[in-house]
Amino acid sequence: MKAQKKSAPNNERLAEIYRTAAQIILRKGYDATSVNDIANALGMTKAGLYHYISGKKELLFDIMNFGLDELDEEVAIPAKAIPDAEARLRFLIASHAQLVTRGQGAITILVDEVTALTPAQCRKITRRKREYFDYLRDLLDELKADGRLQDVDTSAATFCLLGMINWLSRWFRQGGPLTAEQVASEIVKIALGGLLRPESRAAQRGLQVVKS
Amino acid sequence: MKAQKKSAPNNERLAEIYRTAAQIILRKGYDATSVNDIANALGMTKAGLYHYISGKKELLFDIMNFGLDELDEEVAIPAKAIPDAEARLRFLIASHAQLVTRGQGAITILVDEVTALTPAQCRKITRRKREYFDYLRDLLDELKADGRLQDVDTSAATFCLLGMINWLSRWFRQGGPLTAEQVASEIVKIALGGLLRPESRAAQRGLQVVKS
Numbered sequence: 001m002k003a004q005k006k007s008a009p010n011n012e013r014l015a016e017i018y019r020t021a022a023q024i025i026l027r028k029g030y031d032a033t034s035v036n037d038i039a040n041a042l043g044m045t046k047a048g049l050y051h052y053i054s055g056k057k058e059l060l061f062d063i064m065n066f067g068l069d070e071l072d073e074e075v076a077i078p079a080k081a082i083p084d085a086e087a088r089l090r091f092l093i094a095s096h097a098q099l100v101t102r103g104q105g106a107i108t109i110l111v112d113e114v115t116a117l118t119p120a121q122c123r124k125i126t127r128r129k130r131e132y133f134d135y136l137r138d139l140l141d142e143l144k145a146d147g148r149l150q151d152v153d154t155s156a157a158t159f160c161l162l163g164m165i166n167w168l169s170r171w172f173r174q175g176g177p178l179t180a181e182q183v184a185s186e187i188v189k190i191a192l193g194g195l196l197r198p199e200s201r202a203a204q205r206g207l208q209v210v211k212s
Numbered sequence: 213m214k215a216q217k218k219s220a221p222n223n224e225r226l227a228e229i230y231r232t233a234a235q236i237i238l239r240k241g242y243d244a245t246s247v248n249d250i251a252n253a254l255g256m257t258k259a260g261l262y263h264y265i266s267g268k269k270e271l272l273f274d275i276m277n278f279g280l281d282e283l284d285e286e287v288a289i290p291a292k293a294i295p296d297a298e299a300r301l302r303f304l305i306a307s308h309a310q311l312v313t314r315g316q317g318a319i320t321i322l323v324d325e326v327t328a329l330t331p332a333q334c335r336k337i338t339r340r341k342r343e344y345f346d347y348l349r350d351l352l353d354e355l356k357a358d359g360r361l362q363d364v365d366t367s368a369a370t371f372c373l374l375g376m377i378n379w380l381s382r383w384f385r386q387g388g389p390l391t392a393e394q395v396a397s398e399i400v401k402i403a404l405g406g407l408l409r410p411e412s413r414a415a416q417r418g419l420q421v422v423k424s
Contacts, residue, residue, distance in 0.1 A: 027327065031243065112382065115239065150405055156390060156398035163379025164372045170324065171371050178368060186368040193362055194406030 017042060017052050018066045021059060022106035030060060030116050060110070061121045067107040068128045074099055076135060085142050086196065092136065093191050097165050097184035105169025112166070133158060140195070150197055161191055229254060229264050230278045233271060234318035242272060242328050272322070273333045279319040280340045286311055288347060297354050298408065304348065305403050309377050309396035317381025324378070345370060352407070360409055373403055 021038045028037065035056050039049040053059050075095045082088040100108045111129070114122045140154040149157075164187050172183055233250045240249065247268050251261040265271050287307045294300040312320045323341070326334045352366040361369075376399050384395055 029241075029243075029327070031241075115241070150401065152401055153390060153394075153398050156395055157402060159379060159383050160376045160399060160402050163375040163377075163382075165375075167371060167375025167378065170375075178365065182365075183368055186365050187372060189362065189364055190369060190372050190406035192406075194402035194404075198410050 014052055015066070017049070018063045019103035019107060022063050022110045023104060025060070025063075026106050026109055030113075060113075060116055061118075061125070063107060064111045064114075064117075064125050065128075067111045068125070068132075070099060070107075071096065071132060076132060085139060085146065086148060086192075089139055089143065089195075090188055090192065092139070093161065093165065093188045094184045097168060097187045098180050100165055100168045101172045101174075101180040101183065104174070105172065108166055108169035133162070136161065143196070148197055150195055152195065157195055160194070164191060226264055227278070229261070230275045231315035231319060234275050234322050235316060237272070237275075238318050238321055242325075272325075272328055273330075273337070275319060276323045276326075276329075276337050277340075279323045280337070280344075282311060282319075283308065283344060288344060297351060297358065298360060298404075301351055301355065301407075302400055302404065304351070305373065305377065305400045306396045309380060309399045310392050312377055312380045313384045313386070313392040313395065316386070317384060320378055320381035345374070348373060355408070362407055362409055364407065369407055372406070376403060 020041050024037055024041055025033050036046055039046045075092060079088050079092050082091055114125055137154050137158040140149060140157055143149040144154060232253050236249055236253055237245050247261060248258055251258045287304060291300050291304050294303055326337055349366050349370040352361060352369055355361040356366060
């Protein structure tokens with residue numbers, strides 16, 4: 001059954017299952033959610049759902065890994081191809097923010113609820129989150145070494161960035177006054193304004209004017 | 213018994229009870245936590261604990277109101293006495309951030325877990341949180357009308373502020389590399405850098421030099 005996860009159409013179906021399950025688990029709590037509840041919400045039979053998941057016990061861990069896979073594939077890995085550190089930071093914030101707005105942020109909130117995991121699962125999720133944190137902080141350290149960062153502590157600054165982005169999962173609603181793209185661009189503006197030196201931002205703005 | 217909550221020594225004891233209960237509820241989950249668990253952690257008998265609380269069912273709501281009372285008394289009310297909008301914003305961010313670092317942030321995290329409340333309790337907590345949100349956003353609107361704010365959406369900016377501050381509850385640890393005061397000052401620096409126009413901040417810095 002694991003092999004089914006690899007093919008593209010099943011991946012899309014799995015993504016839908018994970019997002020729906022995350023929303024139900026958030027609303028009802030993990031203990032009160034049954035596999036039946038999830039199957040019903042998806043319009044599937046319980047047996048049909050078991051083609052995609054190994055069981056409720058593994059599901060929470062699978063959802064968290066799915067969320068962290070998306071973060072790797074859509075944010076961290078494409079960012080690594082951007083040579084300029086400031087452009088890389090800008091891309092990271094915008095693409096991560098847009099990822100969080102998907103599926104009402106349920107997966108982002110769940111990824112933080114590691115207490116329901118086994119100790120071994122918890123260690124794995126914590127290690128993956130730590131790798132992403134370190135990647136962001138290394139980028140801020142690089143900007144600091146280049147004299148492009150305000151005089152801020154890069155660990156605290158990384159947590160501030162993640163706080164602004166992850167908090168989106170608690171307030172952003174599709175169909176609200178701002179689109180996901182607009183919200184992402186507001187966060188980029190506020191975060192870069194708070195982190196980068198004005199001269200660096202001015203140079204960047206100049207660059208944009210030349211480009212456009 | 214409710215009358216006991218009013219005298220000062222009982223208030224301190226109540227605060228300790230709420231902070232400890234919040235930490236246990238966060239670790240074990242609300243359903244799995246018994247009044248006995250909380251009494252044990254406090255070194256009290258169950259009967260002794262019942263002098264302070266009406267029961268487990270009311271406890272979660274009481275803890276949330278306690279957290280929002282602290283926010284009013286230590287952050288929102290003193291802020292209202294500060295005439296200058298920028299100084300008021302600075303005080304709000306710093307004092308709110310320091311409040312969140314208390315008791316490993318358990319109360320801040322719990323205040324967001326409204327799903328375990330009754331609908332009527334949930335409405336009350338949501339209304340109190342909304343009032344604080346509106347107060348912060350009105351302040352940003354005031355700064356914007358004075359031409360002192362960057363060109364940002366004040367709703368998104370308010371959520372960014374709250375995200376940075378509330379996220380502290382997830383990462384700050386007493387005895388870590390930064391003290392609560394240092395962390396609060398980093399958040400003030402990053403938030404004001406992201407929100408205020410450079411000329412406004414430069415004027416503020418000049419003011420500080422004159423004062424010192």
